[in-house]
Amino acid sequence: MANLVTLTTDFGDSQGCVGIMKGVMACINLNVKFIDMAHDIPSHDVFHAAFVLKTAYRYFPEGTVHLAVVDPGVGGSRRPIAVRTDRYYFVGPDNGLFTYIYGENEFDAREITEAKYTLGVDSTTFDGRDIFAPVAAYLSLGVSIEQFGQEMSDPVRLDIYRPEYGKGLIKGHVIHIDQFGNLITDIERDESEQVMDFRDVRIRAGDLVIETVSGAYSDGPPGEPVCVWGSHGHLEVAVSQGRAVDSMEGMDRGAEVFVQANE
Amino acid sequence: MANLVTLTTDFGDSQGCVGIMKGVMACINLNVKFIDMAHDIPSHDVFHAAFVLKTAYRYFPEGTVHLAVVDPGVGGSRRPIAVRTDRYYFVGPDNGLFTYIYGENEFDAREITEAKYTLGVDSTTFDGRDIFAPVAAYLSLGVSIEQFGQEMSDPVRLDIYRPEYGKGLIKGHVIHIDQFGNLITDIERDESEQVMDFRDVRIRAGDLVIETVSGAYSDGPPGEPVCVWGSHGHLEVAVSQGRAVDSMEGMDRGAEVFVQANE
Amino acid sequence: MANLVTLTTDFGDSQGCVGIMKGVMACINLNVKFIDMAHDIPSHDVFHAAFVLKTAYRYFPEGTVHLAVVDPGVGGSRRPIAVRTDRYYFVGPDNGLFTYIYGENEFDAREITEAKYTLGVDSTTFDGRDIFAPVAAYLSLGVSIEQFGQEMSDPVRLDIYRPEYGKGLIKGHVIHIDQFGNLITDIERDESEQVMDFRDVRIRAGDLVIETVSGAYSDGPPGEPVCVWGSHGHLEVAVSQGRAVDSMEGMDRGAEVFVQANE
Numbered sequence: 199m200a201n202l203v204t205l206t207t208d209f210g211d212s213q214g215c216v217g218i219m220k221g222v223m224a225c226i227n228l229n230v231k232f233i234d235m236a237h238d239i240p241s242h243d244v245f246h247a248a249f250v251l252k253t254a255y256r257y258f259p260e261g262t263v264h265l266a267v268v269d270p271g272v273g274g275s276r277r278p279i280a281v282r283t284d285r286y287y288f289v290g291p292d293n294g295l296f297t298y299i300y301g302e303n304e305f306d307a308r309e310i311t312e313a314k315y316t317l318g319v320d321s322t323t324f325d326g327r328d329i330f331a332p333v334a335a336y337l338s339l340g341v342s343i344e345q346f347g348q349e350m351s352d353p354v355r356l357d358i359y360r361p362e363y364g365k366g367l368i369k370g371h372v373i374h375i376d377q378f379g380n381l382i383t384d385i386e387r388d389e390s391e392q393v394m395d396f397r398d399v400r401i402r403a404g405d406l407v408i409e410t411v412s413g414a415y416s417d418g419p420p421g422e423p424v425c426v427w428g429s430h431g432h433l434e435v436a437v438s439q440g441r442a443v444d445s446m447e448g449m450d451r452g453a454e455v456f457v458q459a460n461e
Numbered sequence: 462m463a464n465l466v467t468l469t470t471d472f473g474d475s476q477g478c479v480g481i482m483k484g485v486m487a488c489i490n491l492n493v494k495f496i497d498m499a500h501d502i503p504s505h506d507v508f509h510a511a512f513v514l515k516t517a518y519r520y521f522p523e524g525t526v527h528l529a530v531v532d533p534g535v536g537g538s539r540r541p542i543a544v545r546t547d548r549y550y551f552v553g554p555d556n557g558l559f560t561y562i563y564g565e566n567e568f569d570a571r572e573i574t575e576a577k578y579t580l581g582v583d584s585t586t587f588d589g590r591d592i593f594a595p596v597a598a599y600l601s602l603g604v605s606i607e608q609f610g611q612e613m614s615d616p617v618r619l620d621i622y623r624p625e626y627g628k629g630l631i632k633g634h635v636i637h638i639d640q641f642g643n644l645i646t647d648i649e650r651d652e653s654e655q656v657m658d659f660r661d662v663r664i665r666a667g668d669l670v671i672e673t674v675s676g677a678y679s680d681g682p683p684g685e686p687v688c689v690w691g692s693h694g695h696l697e698v699a700v701s702q703g704r705a706v707d708s709m710e711g712m713d714r715g716a717e718v719f720v721q722a723n724e
Numbered sequence: 725m726a727n728l729v730t731l732t733t734d735f736g737d738s739q740g741c742v743g744i745m746k747g748v749m750a751c752i753n754l755n756v757k758f759i760d761m762a763h764d765i766p767s768h769d770v771f772h773a774a775f776v777l778k779t780a781y782r783y784f785p786e787g788t789v790h791l792a793v794v795d796p797g798v799g800g801s802r803r804p805i806a807v808r809t810d811r812y813y814f815v816g817p818d819n820g821l822f823t824y825i826y827g828e829n830e831f832d833a834r835e836i837t838e839a840k841y842t843l844g845v846d847s848t849t850f851d852g853r854d855i856f857a858p859v860a861a862y863l864s865l866g867v868s869i870e871q872f873g874q875e876m877s878d879p880v881r882l883d884i885y886r887p888e889y890g891k892g893l894i895k896g897h898v899i900h901i902d903q904f905g906n907l908i909t910d911i912e913r914d915e916s917e918q919v920m921d922f923r924d925v926r927i928r929a930g931d932l933v934i935e936t937v938s939g940a941y942s943d944g945p946p947g948e949p950v951c952v953w954g955s956h957g958h959l960e961v962a963v964s965q966g967r968a969v970d971s972m973e974g975m976d977r978g979a980e981v982f983v984q985a986n987e
Binding site for chain 3: 200206237251258413428
């Protein structure tokens with residue numbers, strides 16, 4: 199086992215919630231090592247967290263447990279879930295956080311029902327502490343995923359946008375906005391380059407037309423919009439030394455972006 | 462020893478102060494492991510930090526050192542303090558940060574005066590680096606608390622609100638606001654259920670009357686106020702998928718909350 | 725080796741970027757330990773990050789690798805750099821982040837060109853993941869700095885202000901603003917006390933005249949400006965229980981501060 203647990207939450211850094219989850223895990227596995235993935239996920243934004251997990255999970259050692267708690271439905275009927283893929287484990291609420299993981303991997307998903315692997319506390323508002331942290335710690339110790347509960351064939355998947363890769367025209371969407379205000383689309387490089395020669399395209403995002411894909415955010419003069427293939431292989435709309443999301447009206451998550459091959 | 466040190470500060474994450482404290486500790490005990498509890502405590506808000514420590518300290522392995530630096534009086538006459546309870550250690554300024562710890566535990570408190578366990582730097586503005594971090598590191602190494610200085614019989618305690626549990630009427634106060642804007646009161650579940658049947662109560666908070674204690678924040682339609690027993694056993698006033706603190710005028714820390722048994 | 729890597733970035737805590745860098749390092753050196761220095765550096769503010777590194781790097785065990793990624797020119801022509809001083813290593817973009825390190829140490833700087841120590845990913849927008857994290861991990865494993873590339877004699881240095889220590893008059897500048905809004909100047913204690921007796925001086929900052937250097941931020945009544953020798957040995961202008969930067973118009977980075985000896 200890697201003994202590694204990553205943590206992705208919307209808990210911020212003012213309340214001690216992440217610390218408490220780590221304390222719970224350290225009580226179960228004193229050798230566990232923690233890597234914080236993100237704790238300033240916008241409150242209750244499952245889509246944002248799902249995208250962060252998509253871009254990050256592959257960069258960790260085999261056996262890493264990815265614990266994610268963005269959980270607007272805590273205490274309600276949504277199920278707690280543990281998932282095993284070929285190389286990793288995922289633990290959190292079954293609300294779509296792992297949508298991209300399911301799309302990219304074979305997986306075994308379990309509804310967490312085995313009480314002996316949870317804290318057994320009479321509380322319904324902090325499952326991160328009471329259920330997800332202990333399960334992650336037991337997974338990091340090598341407890342087999344079958345031990346936590348029955349297989350689920352139907353874990354919740356978010357209703358995510360789907361890009362359309364047509365001959366000469368790609369239609370995509372802004373699916374994420376990063377800390378620099380860059381607009382990240384669902385247009386992926388590998389698929390795109392199969393339908394189009396990107397040396398001669400026009401990209402349309404809102405009122406904006408961009409004529410080239412640059413190699414760096416800093417290409418072009420400050421304040422000018424640029425398109426780049428971002429670090430996760432997605433087409434991004436950025437503003438050189440600025441924040442695209444603030445300077446382009448209406449370009450929020452869901453906004454359409456088009457790539458058109460020139461004649 | 463657990464070799465574990467938690468850190469609770471108002472230092473934020475832009476200045477390197479927390480990193481410096483960890484570096485100082487790593488120089489003294491290279492095997493020390495750190496768990497960040499909270500670093501976005503509102504500046505100088507000792508009450509907030511005291512509540513975070515109250516809710517968190519029990520979830521850590523025996524021997525854990527809880528280091529807390531929210532220290533508006535740094536460089537002044539307030540004393541540096543190290544505290545031992547049955548299972549844990551606490552280090553920080555003697556300004557009331559550990560008020561709840563004293564209330565819930567037998568303890569041995571020491572004024573830190575032994576210079577050989579501090580950095581001995583000629584500075585008066587960063588005792589976190591110069592005094593508290595080294596003392597925490599030496600505690601994590603197993604140095605006995607008696608070594609740091611004389612016993613103090615009178616550590617500073619905050620003037621905290623006290624709820625009144627009457628037959629048929631409980632009077633409490635908002636004592637904390639969490640990252641989701643939930644109002645956490647000092648009304649505790651165990652005491653409350655001894656004086657009242659919570660299946661038939663009315664809760665009054667400002668202009669608001671709530672007729673039931675829900676099982677989850679997400680009970681009731683979005684935007685509606687709900688009461689829940691929070692994860693720390695305190696009665697909370699929340700707004701389903703919203704922020705109670707923003708939608709309820711005047712309900713800041715100190716505001717009164719009443720629970721009345723129906724006839 | 726200390727097996728210790730510190731991280732200083734402007735990546736915030738909402739995107740998973742810091743987590744990804746740690747995952748990359750853990751894949752190369754599973755025993756590496758991480759200490760977060762600062763991740764809320766203002767976006768692209770190389771001056772801010774350089775100051776944080778200056779104040780922090782000395783407090784870590786020998787052999788610590790200081791990884792810093794504040795990188796507005798990512799993907800452009802700026803070079804990736806690895807630096808060795810007597811006790812530490814530094815890795816990041818060659819944009820001046822290590823200006824103060826060069827000024828205070830003998831050093832060996834290398835342009836990172838050896839592809840086998842990088843991820844070899846076809847991306848130009850996240851060198852933190854693809855170049856700097858792997859190089860830091862290999863340094864933490866003990867790979868010699870000569871292995872990463874050719875020596876650079878001319879690493880980029882920021883154009884930083886220089887204080888003037890005259891007989892009876894010191895002229896300095898605000899070079900940093902900390903999380904409490906304190907104005908930190910480039911006037912250093914050791915140099916200052918050689919040209920002046922600080923028991924009898926007048927300090928002028930904007931419209932303000934302060935007649936004494938206090939021992940603590942909390943000296944003087946709330947809201948009053950005070951001067952202190954800060955924890956890094958620099959003269960600071962603060963407001964007791966307030967934020968100097970918000971109450972003193974025009975006192976931003978670069979503003980002049982004068983210390984005059986009284987007759």
